[in-house]
Amino acid sequence: METYLSDVAKAVNMDIDEVRSILIEKPGVHHSKEVLDKVFQAARKMQYDFKKLKLGKRMDRRKEVITDLLNHIESNADWDRKKIIDYMKSSCDMVERVHKRTFNQEFTK
Numbered sequence: 001m002e003t004y005l006s007d008v009a010k011a012v013n014m015d016i017d018e019v020r021s022i023l024i025e026k027p028g029v030h031h032s033k034e035v036l037d038k039v040f041q042a043a044r045k046m047q048y049d050f051k052k053l054k055l056g057k058r059m060d061r062r063k064e065v066i067t068d069l070l071n072h073i074e075s076n077a078d079w080d081r082k083k084i085i086d087y088m089k090s091s092c093d094m095v096e097r098v099h100k101r102t103f104n105q106e107f108t109k
Contacts, residue, residue, distance in 0.1 A: 005019060005020055005023075005048075005052070005053075007046060007048075008023075008039065008042055008043045008046060008048055011042045011046060012038050012039055012042045014039070019039055020053070022035070022036060022039045022040075023039065023040070023043060023050070023053050024053050024058075025058075069087075069088065069091075072087060073087075
């Protein structure tokens, strides 16, 4: 039997949109550790297919970003803490510029 997001929401007695935002780790959504654990535990117990939320793909992308950052830091052994932070900030700024150009409608609401 396939488990749907609505099934998980019913199991934890929460709104489906709230459960979705927790499972996709939507930025700006904050819940207690207990609530997060309850939602993820229920989803796992019910064998929810996390691929529906592209969670696995997002985690792979995060790993790629962290690996790239580590490679840059390792290849620049002379970098101090400030240079590392500056590199991270400039990388974030670049991503934001690309997002604003590519997803203009989402950023101009």
